[in-house]
Amino acid sequence: MPVYTRWTLVFFVLFLLIMMCSSDYANPPGMKAPWPGGITFKVNQGNFGPISHNIPYTFYAWDFDLPLFTPVVAAADGISAVVAYKNDGYGNRIQIRHINGHYSLYAHLDSFCVYPGEKVLRGQIIGYSGITGYTNGPHLHFSIIDKRNYSLPSKFSDIGVPVEGEYCTSQNWLVCPTL
Ligand SMILES: [Zn+2]
Numbered sequence: 625m626p627v628y629t630r631w632t633l634v635f636f637v638l639f640l641l642i643m644m645c646s647s648d649y650a651n652p653p654g655m656k657a658p659w660p661g662g663i664t665f666k667v668n669q670g671n672f673g674p675i676s677h678n679i680p681y682t683f684y685a686w687d688f689d690l691p692l693f694t695p696v697v698a699a700a701d702g703i704s705a706v707v708a709y710k711n712d713g714y715g716n717r718i719q720i721r722h723i724n725g726h727y728s729l730y731a732h733l734d735s736f737c738v739y740p741g742e743k744v745l746r747g748q749i750i751g752y753s754g755i756t757g758y759t760n761g762p763h764l765h766f767s768i769i770d771k772r773n774y775s776l777p778s779k780f781s782d783i784g785v786p787v788e789g790e791y792c793t794s795q796n797w798l799v800c801p802t803l
Contacts, residue, residue, distance in 0.1 A: 650776035715757025
């Protein structure tokens with residue numbers, strides 16, 4: 625094998641290794657916890673949780689233990705794309721489309737405070753937590769998803785990538801628009 629071919633092979637393998645090791649988060653810039661600032665909730669189930677985060681639609685989801693009727697806020701600025709009940713397990717859900725083309729998903733909600741197509745600000749109350757869809761109790765199922773509903777790896781700027789059992793204090797304070 626000529627020397628240049630060998631080096632090409634070495635660089636190709638190195639390139640593949642770097643690509644495989646580099647993590648890439650799909651969250652919109654500055655994404656924060658999806659409930660009001662200063663409040664702490666526990667992660668009931670993290671990414672790849674064995675109870676229900678074990679399929680591609682939910683691999684990168686979190687279940688936060690929000691009690692019934694807790695305000696749920698937008699994790700980042702965007703446009704509310706889906707505000708609806710569907711019989712697919714998520715119950716009442718909101719999907720907000722963000723600047724990077726992906727969506728944040730808020731599932732099992734009790735009620736909605738936004739209409740489809742509305743511009744929403746990070747920290748704005750979009751709904752209230754509930755027990756709709758397939759769930760044993762009130763909680764918020766949250767993840768970043770693509771347009772085919774597959775969950776994508778993501779990271780919060782305030783609570784990082786929390787794991788099961790962790791207590792997370794939101795820093796998602798509503799920034800009031802200037803009048
Ligand atoms: Zn979940």
